[in-house]
Amino acid sequence: MKLDAKTPSGPLTTKWSRYKEECKLVNPANKRKFSVIVVGTGLAGASAAASLGELGYKVTCFCYQDTARRAHSIAAQGGINAAKNYPNDGDSVQRLFNDTIKGGDYRAREANVYRLAEVSNAIIDQSVAQGVPFAREYGGLLANRSFGGAQVSRTFYARGQTGQQLLLGAYQALSRQVAKGQVKIYSRTEMLDLVLVDGVAKGIVVRDMVTGKISSYSADAVVLATGGYGNTFYLSTNARGCNAMAIWRSYKRGAGFANPCYTQIHPTCIPVSGDHQSKLTLMSESLRNDGRVWVPKTKGDKRPPSQIPESERDYYLETRYPSFGNLAPRDVTSRAAKLVCDEGRGVGSSGLGVYLDFAESIGRLGKKAIEERYGNLFEMYERITGEDAYESPMRIFPAIHYTMGGLWVDYNLMSTIPGLFVLGEANFSDHGANRLGASALMQGLADGYFVLPYTIANYFGSSKKFVPSTDAPEFKQTEQAANEHLKRLLSIQGSRTPTSFHRELGKLLWENCGMARSDQSLKTAIKKIAVIREEFWKNLKVTGGPGELNQTLELANRVSDYMELAELLCKDALERKESCGGHFRVEHQTEDHEAKRDDENFSHVAVWEYQGAGKEPVRNIEPLQYEVVTMSQRSYK
Amino acid sequence: MSKEMNLTLKVWKQKDQNSPGQMKTYQAKKVSPDMSFLEMLDVVNEELIHQGQDPIAFDSDCREGICGTCSMVINGTPHGPNKGTTACELHMRHFKDGDVITIEPWRAKPFPVLRDLITNRSALDRIIQAGGYISANTGNPADANALPVSKKDADLAMDAAACIGCGACVAVCKNASAMLFVSAKVSHLGLLPQGKPERDRRVWNMVSQMDKEGFGNCTNTFACEAVCPKKVSVLFIARMNRDYALSVAKGQPDAS
Numbered sequence: 001m002k003l004d005a006k007t008p009s010g011p012l013t014t015k016w017s018r019y020k021e022e023c024k025l026v027n028p029a030n031k032r033k034f035s036v037i038v039v040g041t042g043l044a045g046a047s048a049a050a051s052l053g054e055l056g057y058k059v060t061c062f063c064y065q066d067t068a069r070r071a072h073s074i075a076a077q078g079g080i081n082a083a084k085n086y087p088n089d090g091d092s093v094q095r096l097f098n099d100t101i102k103g104g105d106y107r108a109r110e111a112n113v114y115r116l117a118e119v120s121n122a123i124i125d126q127s128v129a130q131g132v133p134f135a136r137e138y139g140g141l142l143a144n145r146s147f148g149g150a151q152v153s154r155t156f157y158a159r160g161q162t163g164q165q166l167l168l169g170a171y172q173a174l175s176r177q178v179a180k181g182q183v184k185i186y187s188r189t190e191m192l193d194l195v196l197v198d199g200v201a202k203g204i205v206v207r208d209m210v211t212g213k214i215s216s217y218s219a220d221a222v223v224l225a226t227g228g229y230g231n232t233f234y235l236s237t238n239a240r241g242c243n244a245m246a247i248w249r250s251y252k253r254g255a256g257f258a259n260p261c262y263t264q265i266h267p268t269c270i271p272v273s274g275d276h277q278s279k280l281t282l283m284s285e286s287l288r289n290d291g292r293v294w295v296p297k298t299k300g301d302k303r304p305p306s307q308i309p310e311s312e313r314d315y316y317l318e319t320r321y322p323s324f325g326n327l328a329p330r331d332v333t334s335r336a337a338k339l340v341c342d343e344g345r346g347v348g349s350s351g352l353g354v355y356l357d358f359a360e361s362i363g364r365l366g367k368k369a370i371e372e373r374y375g376n377l378f379e380m381y382e383r384i385t386g387e388d389a390y391e392s393p394m395r396i397f398p399a400i401h402y403t404m405g406g407l408w409v410d411y412n413l414m415s416t417i418p419g420l421f422v423l424g425e426a427n428f429s430d431h432g433a434n435r436l437g438a439s440a441l442m443q444g445l446a447d448g449y450f451v452l453p454y455t456i457a458n459y460f461g462s463s464k465k466f467v468p469s470t471d472a473p474e475f476k477q478t479e480q481a482a483n484e485h486l487k488r489l490l491s492i493q494g495s496r497t498p499t500s501f502h503r504e505l506g507k508l509l510w511e512n513c514g515m516a517r518s519d520q521s522l523k524t525a526i527k528k529i530a531v532i533r534e535e536f537w538k539n540l541k542v543t544g545g546p547g548e549l550n551q552t553l554e555l556a557n558r559v560s561d562y563m564e565l566a567e568l569l570c571k572d573a574l575e576r577k578e579s580c581g582g583h584f585r586v587e588h589q590t591e592d593h594e595a596k597r598d599d600e601n602f603s604h605v606a607v608w609e610y611q612g613a614g615k616e617p618v619r620n621i622e623p624l625q626y627e628v629v630t631m632s633q634r635s636y637k
Numbered sequence: 638m639s640k641e642m643n644l645t646l647k648v649w650k651q652k653d654q655n656s657p658g659q660m661k662t663y664q665a666k667k668v669s670p671d672m673s674f675l676e677m678l679d680v681v682n683e684e685l686i687h688q689g690q691d692p693i694a695f696d697s698d699c700r701e702g703i704c705g706t707c708s709m710v711i712n713g714t715p716h717g718p719n720k721g722t723t724a725c726e727l728h729m730r731h732f733k734d735g736d737v738i739t740i741e742p743w744r745a746k747p748f749p750v751l752r753d754l755i756t757n758r759s760a761l762d763r764i765i766q767a768g769g770y771i772s773a774n775t776g777n778p779a780d781a782n783a784l785p786v787s788k789k790d791a792d793l794a795m796d797a798a799a800c801i802g803c804g805a806c807v808a809v810c811k812n813a814s815a816m817l818f819v820s821a822k823v824s825h826l827g828l829l830p831q832g833k834p835e836r837d838r839r840v841w842n843m844v845s846q847m848d849k850e851g852f853g854n855c856t857n858t859f860a861c862e863a864v865c866p867k868k869v870s871v872l873f874i875a876r877m878n879r880d881y882a883l884s885v886a887k888g889q890p891d892a893s
Contacts, residue, residue: 065698072704130831131832173775239699543689
């Protein structure tokens with residue numbers, strides 16, 4: 001596998017502007033001759049599809065949801081970063097770049113991250129022009145707040161619904177292109193496979209989730225913006241429908257899968273309440289602006305929080321990380337929570353929880369101010385737990401939230417398969433081993449609004465135009481394989497539901513490849529995954545048939561991917577014998593339990609190459625070279 | 638927490654859009670009060686699959702009240718008994734042992750049932766496509782702070798923009814009116830200076846599409862606001878009616 005990042009030459013700060021000046025263009029009259037398939041309508045997919053439609057390309061868009069507006073970007077609560085420096089607190093493109101690279105524990109590609117920081121400001125301008133109702137000050141100007149891993153206030157927000165409002169902005173822009181006939185959307189349609197013709201991505205096979213009909217679409221290029229693979233863990237903050245099918249099946253068609261072990265565990269989620277749990281709910285990181293995290297100083301202290309005096313509370317983030325305090329980055333905060341719970345100081349009936357306490361802020365600012373800032377989050381907490389967080393502290397615990405790994409892409413956001421572009425969480429490129437809060441929205445929109453429109457033109461301008469018919473044998477064979485896969489799932493007729501397998505797999509992963517990983521735990525997991533997978537293919541039970549709306553079949557199909565992806569995730573974690581960002585190997589830690597990187601041996605991207613069913617995948621390497629940044633031990637103390 | 642419950646569910650079952658449907662009775666056993674309503678249905682479905690029976694098909698995605706996917710009428714009320722709460726956020730602690738719960742799909746002509754509790758709400762997408770946007774191509778817009786917006790207007794626009802497009806307002810309305818949904822978008826964009834240039838056109842085109850889709854008119858019962866999980870106010874309907882009247886007075890805008 002050849003891994004050429006195609007990073008433009010020249011100084012870091014001018015790479016992107018040089019690229020834009022020098023890249024190939026497609027003239028306006030020719031654009032309508034080029035067709036693009038976009039899979040996924042979250043921030044990355046919707047912004048890409050809308051922008052390409054505006055430019056004149058013929059776009060076909062697919063989503064599994066009943067409408068494009070529901071993609072899971074919608075659930076992002078806290079905000080979106082940009083280096084506007086409106087608060088005059090010392091922010092700049094360079095600083096946003098530095099924070100993101102450092103936050104990612106020096107495992108991201110420098111040029112991509114710089115470009116992200118560079119276009120961040122344009123995203124805010126574009127969103128405001130579309131009517132995104134960001135929070136404002138009385139003077140009518142935009143308000144900012146701070147987020148984890150940063151010492152400036154650079155986060156723009158729309159109450160606790162920033163993702164929703166940004167997505168609606170992109171969805172509305174997309175709807176406008178639908179009305180103009182530039183974009184056609186197929187909702188309730190799931191991508192089952194990627195179709196290559198002569199090694200180039202030329203289309204996809206999809207299933208109509210209402211009728212069950214399997215069909216093909218061809219185009220000049222395919223764009224995947226299908227999100228991450230967090231649901232491999234069963235319990236995560238992802239939506240129920242989020243899945244890895246598009247990226248996983250593209251991997252099996254030859255796209256390199258980069259850094260699958262980089263998974264983000266978000267520190268502020270509502271703890272699990274029982275076996276029935278179907279997903280976990282995130283409480284925005286922004287709450288850590290005003291909430292203080294603590295546990296009792298004494299093990300097994302089961303008194304209600306109000307009866308534990310100040311002197312017997314351990315505000316462990318404030319003491320361990322005095323300069324960042326409760327706003328330490330996500331990976332650091334999650335591990336700190338695990339540490340105190342492992343010591344037996346966790347709270348709640350399961351002992352797997354820590355307090356996030358607003359009493360001090362309410363005392364200082366008044367209940368009204370807190371209500372104005374976080375009212376909807378407090379309500380959400382109350383609805384789920386039945387507890388009033390104005391009266392007693394919230395209980396929170398880390399949960400799988402985001403995956404930094406994903407399909408490998410070069411500077412053009414193109415995967416190792418020519419013509420296959422990957423945007424947003426589905427790619428690996430910008431967050432290294434840990435993503436900072438409010439950066440996912442930024443990356444999704446940067447990729448879709450401001451990067452892909454240039455890089456896809458460059459691709460069209462430098463490759464031969466060719467759209468195959470969907471009657472071509474490549475399409476028919478792929479359709480047949482997809483059909484057979486579904487038939488196989490339906491034909492087992494064993495005794496266990498897809499959910500029961502999914503839950504078992506997820507629990508295994510969480511315990512062995514979650515917040516702490518070891519050589520032993522990973523080897524155990526790899527062995528056990530094989531056992532679960534074998535049973536899956538012998539004992540699965542799916543009701544109904546293929547030619548109907550069949551949610552059990554949809555899930556079984558997705559779980560069949562997780563059975564394989566989970567193994568790659570553990571293999572990658574096993575091979576990366578260092579700790580960095582969200583990947584914590586217990587063998588590699590400092591004396592005070594911080595992640596210990598091994599830059600000499602692991603300052604690279606691990607890119608996995610599929611070799612066929614039952615064969616060991618090959619681990620390729622893209623070395624990371626830092627021209628501007630000096631790598632240092634990450635410290636938030 | 639309190640004890641487990643046993644419940645009786647009466648659920649609408651319908652194989653597809655063209656088949657007739659009927660209510661069917663299920664038992665939900667050992668339901669924990671900490672479960673969400675949809676988790677309770679998950680557990681029932683797991684049991685049904687075990688027995689080789691057809692599970693209850695229902696829509697859900699984020700399960701945290703923001704995506705607008707879940708859509709079921711619980712005991713006669715869209716999203717169930719709790720105010721400002723989607724079905725996915727509703728928890729079983731609000732029910733008691735022995736309860737009989739009826740569960741039906743959104744019922745409105747523009748929302749045909751696809752299976753059981755799942756409906757097709759694409760009519761709402763077509764209304765947005767008719768004009769629910771600000772025409773601002775991706776490019777080089779002015780600096781975000783070049784155009785101040787009063788906090789009052791921005792906050793009110795946000796109140797309207799909070800609509801999640803679930804369609805509960807339509808489902809509860811005896812006329813199957815989509816006025817709350819449409820007015821929320823008309824108001825969100827119309828309240829902002831960026832949205833002013835297209836205000837007349839927008840309201841005209843969106844209302845025309847709404848009528849074309851077969852949604853009924855508003856007769857001011859305010860049931861929509863009462864069931865809206867985001868508590869979108871009916872005052873936006875009044876605002877839309879005013880905008881619409883103005884656009885009519887000015888004459889039909891150019892077709893889009």
